[in-house]
Amino acid sequence: MPERFFGVLFWFWHPKQARGRLLERFTDYLGTPDHCGDAGSLGPAFRRLLRDNGICLGEAACHLLTFQWEMHSNTTGTLPWLFMFLLSHPAAFSAVQDEVDKAIKDDFGDLQTFLANVNPKVLERPSFKLLTSALLEAMRLIAVFAALHVAEHDLKLKDSETTIPVRKGEYVMGNIRAIHMNANTYHNCNEFVFDQFAHDEYRERRLPTDSAKEDTWLFMK
Numbered sequence: 001m002p003e004r005f006f007g008v009l010f011w012f013w014h015p016k017q018a019r020g021r022l023l024e025r026f027t028d029y030l031g032t033p034d035h036c037g038d039a040g041s042l043g044p045a046f047r048r049l050l051r052d053n054g055i056c057l058g059e060a061a062c063h064l065l066t067f068q069w070e071m072h073s074n075t076t077g078t079l080p081w082l083f084m085f086l087l088s089h090p091a092a093f094s095a096v097q098d099e100v101d102k103a104i105k106d107d108f109g110d111l112q113t114f115l116a117n118v119n120p121k122v123l124e125r126p127s128f129k130l131l132t133s134a135l136l137e138a139m140r141l142i143a144v145f146a147a148l149h150v151a152e153h154d155l156k157l158k159d160s161e162t163t164i165p166v167r168k169g170e171y172v173m174g175n176i177r178a179i180h181m182n183a184n185t186y187h188n189c190n191e192f193v194f195d196q197f198a199h200d201e202y203r204e205r206r207l208p209t210d211s212a213k214e215d216t217w218l219f220m221k
Contacts, residue, residue, distance in 0.1 A: 019065065085192040092194035096130050103127035128146040133198035140180045141192060148173050169182035 030051075034044050050060040079101050086093040107127055108114040123131075157164040166172060183189045186196060 022065055023058075023061045026064045027057050030057050030060050030064065054082050078135070078139055078142070081142045082135055084140075086134065086194070089192055089194065092134065092192070096134055096194065099128065099130045128197060129198045133196055134194040137192060137194055137196045140186070140196070143176055143180060 034048065050063065055063070062086055086096060103125070104111055104114045107125070108117065151166050151168055151170050151172055153168050155166050157166060181184070182188045187193055
């Protein structure tokens, strides 16, 4: 993990200094003792998880920096598009809003109780399946990155009657955009279909995809 932040040539000196300051802050935070009122808080729970698995403070700080960077880059790139899609589709916006309002009322009673108890596990409940679907659908439409992999052994890629040999050590890049815009897999693939993923079977801690879409989301994960 540390090599990601200190061994990349195109990361220049000033960003490296900034990362060093962040790592110092994270190390100090991870070394603080837990308090009795922290039992339900995400931060202290994360600290305990790293500590219980014997991860030293320096390495734990690098993990924390990685998670923060990933969550920040994914959130800032996805949420504005999600809101733009929803605001451009009043029916979708209304359906997601109604689902969230109902989930808060049925599961927590009121907004204040929800805000006091919300965490990633809570948001994974089936009560928020439309919200989850809308988020994944926004990611499907905006994702343009390339997934580059190195073949670990010789293999053959088959497409209908065509066979493409791939040798061990060669680079293979998936065309994510083509997969996400496949009309055979996605209904109205060029449109924002907010409930695209809402009808699949709920599986705890798994993305709501069926078998036909599983390979697509392996790329996105």
